[in-house]
Amino acid sequence: MDSIAENSASNELPLVCWLEDCRKDSIPLVGGKCSSLGELINAGIRVPPGFAVTTEGYRRFMAKAGVGREIQSLLNGLDIQNMNNLEEVSETIREMIENLTFSTEMEDLIAEHYRKLSVRCCLPATPVAVRSSATAEDLPGASFAGQQDTYLWIRGTDEVLHHIRRCISSLYTGRAIAYRANQNFDDEHMAISVGVQKMANSFTSGVMFTLNPANGDRSLIVIDSNFGFGESVVSGEVTPDNFVVNKVTLDILERTISKKELYYTVDTKTQTSQAIELPPERQQVQSLVDDEITALAWMGKKIEKHYGRPMDIEWAVDKDLPIGGNIFILQARPETVWSDKEKPVTTDAGATAMDYILSSMLRGKKLM
Numbered sequence: 187m188d189s190i191a192e193n194s195a196s197n198e199l200p201l202v203c204w205l206e207d208c209r210k211d212s213i214p215l216v217g218g219k220c221s222s223l224g225e226l227i228n229a230g231i232r233v234p235p236g237f238a239v240t241t242e243g244y245r246r247f248m249a250k251a252g253v254g255r256e257i258q259s260l261l262n263g264l265d266i267q268n269m270n271n272l273e274e275v276s277e278t279i280r281e282m283i284e285n286l287t288f289s290t291e292m293e294d295l296i297a298e299h300y301r302k303l304s305v306r307c308c309l310p311a312t313p314v315a316v317r318s319s320a321t322a323e324d325l326p327g328a329s330f331a332g333q334q335d336t337y338l339w340i341r342g343t344d345e346v347l348h349h350i351r352r353c354i355s356s357l358y359t360g361r362a363i364a365y366r367a368n369q370n371f372d373d374e375h376m377a378i379s380v381g382v383q384k385m386a387n388s389f390t391s392g393v394m395f396t397l398n399p400a401n402g403d404r405s406l407i408v409i410d411s412n413f414g415f416g417e418s419v420v421s422g423e424v425t426p427d428n429f430v431v432n433k434v435t436l437d438i439l440e441r442t443i444s445k446k447e448l449y450y451t452v453d454t455k456t457q458t459s460q461a462i463e464l465p466p467e468r469q470q471v472q473s474l475v476d477d478e479i480t481a482l483a484w485m486g487k488k489i490e491k492h493y494g495r496p497m498d499i500e501w502a503v504d505k506d507l508p509i510g511g512n513i514f515i516l517q518a519r520p521e522t523v524w525s526d527k528e529k530p531v532t533t534d535a536g537a538t539a540m541d542y543i544l545s546s547m548l549r550g551k552k553l554m
Contacts, residue, residue, distance in 0.1 A: 201243035202295045205236050205381070210493075215240050217319030217379035222518055229492045231485060231515050235306055236314065236383030237299040239350055241321060243292060244378050247354065251286045257358070261373055266364040276360040283355035288347065296350065297343045300382065311341045313385040313452075316349040318356055320378045335359070338415070338459050339385055339452055346382060353380045386514050387452065389505035390473045391416040392426055394482055395521060396433070396490040396497045402524035404496060406439070407431040407483045411473045414449030415459055416500055416516070423461075424448060427473045431483040438479055445469050478503060481513055489518050496521040 199215060208216050208224025216224070220238040227233050248254055260275050288296070304312040316337045335356035337349045356362065357378045366373060392411035397404045410419050410426040418424045424447060430440035446469050453460045474482070482501060490497050500517040 199242040200240055201246060201292055202237055202239055202299050204299075205233070205238060205383070208238065213321055214377075215242065215379070216381075217241065217321050217377075218519065219317060219319035219517060220379050220381045221319075223381065223383070225492075226489065226515055226518055229489070231489060231492075231518075232511070232513065233515050234384040234386050235303060236381055237303060238319065238382070239292075239296065239380040241377035241379050243295075244354060244380075247286070247288060247292060250289055251283075253282055253286070256282070258374070261363065264363070264367075266367050269360070272360045272364060276358055276363060279358040280355035283358070284348075284351045286351065288351075293347065296347060296382075300343055300346050303382070303384065307384050311343075313339045313341050314346065315381075315383050315385050316340050316346060316353055317381040317383060318353040318378060319381050320357065320376065350380045350382070354378055385452075386502040386504045386516065387506045388415050388502040389413065390478070391500075391502035391516075392419045392473075394486050394499040394501055396486045396499070397521060397524055398430070399521070399523065405433050407433050407486050409474070409479060409482055409486075412446050412449055413464065413468070413473050414451045414462070416502065417450045417459065418446075418448060418461070420500075429474065429479050431479065433483070433487060436480050436483050436487075438476060441472070443470055443472050446473065474503070478513065485513065485515060489515070493518075493520065496524065498522075 203216065205220060205224045206227045208221050209228065210221055210225040212221040212224060215221075216238045223233050223236070257279055260279060264272065264275055266272055287293075300314075303314070304310055318335055335353055337352065340346055340349050357376060363373075366376065390411050390413055392409065393416070394407065394409045396407050398406045398408050400408075407430075409429040409431065411429070412418050412424050412426045419426045425444040426446065427444055428440070428442040429438055431437065432439055446464055448461050448463050450459050450461055452458070485501075486497065486499055489499060497518050498521045499515060499519075502514050502516055504512045504514060506512075
């Protein structure tokens with residue numbers, strides 16, 4: 187993180203920085219999502235490359251526009267229980283922000299980073315995800331994740347700039363305004379970073395928990411998956427395949443192959459994500475092969491060890507890359523439901539093989 191450290195030392199915070207220059211303590215500069223991605227890259231985890239417009243870039247953008255006072259006047263005294271009024275104010279603020287322009291310096295910096303990213307990916311105008319990364323999201327004890335927006339399959343400098351503004355404006359969606367008000371977060375102290383990251387062309391994707399989200403059992407890793415992009419899993423539109431893995435041995439203890447009726451993929455003409463019906467013969471096909479399940483569980487275990495706590499992880503298997511180097515981590519955040527509760531009785535991570543066999547027998551698990 188030399189470049190950020192050097193800029194900080196000279197009191198010149200960067201307006202744009204590469205994800206690999208970020209660490210977990212970079213949250214004030216690049217928000218929870220981007221700092222986590224940078225931390226993962228530096229921990230040796232495979233993450234799609236990208237860059238971030240920093241909170242300093244956001245503040246300069248808003249200061250140049252001079253709209254802060256007008257936004258605060260709209261928010262002051264707002265009744266968040268009045269949904270019509272809330273959405274009306276949200277729409278006014280978002281439209282105001284999305285119609286602003288970046289300074290020449292900011293626009294040039296973003297365009298140059300996007301050009302260099304495309305060169306790194308060996309693909310002109312490489313498709314990217316433009317992802318909000320607020321300074322209060324993905325933090326232990328908070329659930330700000332998902333309050334701002336993400337845009338997928340964005341191509342070209344003008345579209346990237348437009349969707350960065352849309353991400354900034356999503357700091358003022360109705361749900362985000364209401365959530366901050368309910369959590370007593372002062373809007374004046376909120377900031378947002380925006381990550382621009384190469385799209386993974388997912389053959390399969392989903393979520394992984396480094397504990398059992400049903401009961402908090404920390405001896406297990408649980409993976410949900412479906413074909414295509416992760417939207418169908420995260421949104422609950424399909425019942426995904428479910429795999430339960432022993433964290434010590436990485437044995438697959440349970441597998442549930444669901445009937446998956448749709449998946450999301452890219453429309454090559456519009457370069458947007460769209461839902462497609464799965465052919466009947468594929469609906470009950472296992473969406474992850476066993477080697478991929480084991481590799482994912484190993485990565486989840488490594489991520490948990492690095493952070494020192496159970497994690498909630500989004501991942502993808504990229505169909506454009508060869509097997510062995512095609513599993514990517516898209517996001518990792520602390521699991522917040524069970525992590526702060528009293529630890530349940532689980533298999534010791536340092537248990538011997540005999541301990542595992544006895545534990546599996548006592549739990550009624552079938553040894554694979």
